[in-house]
Amino acid sequence: MPGVLGVLARRAAPVLRGHVVAQRASIYTRPPKEKIGSFETAVGLGMFSLIILGPSGWILAHLEDYKKKE
Incomplete structure (x- = not known):
């Protein structure tokens, strides 16, 4: 029976x-x-x-400002 189902499926x-x-x-x-x-x-x-490196450079340059908890 499985052989017949395989042929039909193909x-x-x-x-x-x-x-x-x-x-x-x-x-x-x-x-x-x-x-x-x-x-x-x-x-x-x-x-x-x-355009690609500017925002990441800005964040890295101001990293200390972002670390302050005020």
């Missing part, structure tokens, strides 16, 4: 799963319309660093 599995949606990636391999200069790259990286 045949019914694709029907129960339904249709599979194929996903496509949108990859463009063309060159950029405008070249980004080194100054713009440096400003962008600087801003990202400031």
Whole structure:
């Protein structure tokens, strides 16, 4: 009996799963319309660093103020 159920389960599995949606990636391999200069790259990286590291640096710089129990 378990063998018959296994065969039925294998045949019914694709029907129960339904249709599979194929996903496509949108990859463009063309060159950029405008070249980004080194100054713009440096400003962008600087801003990202400031945004990410700024708040944690502020907290670490004022850690003693946060430890006070008043």
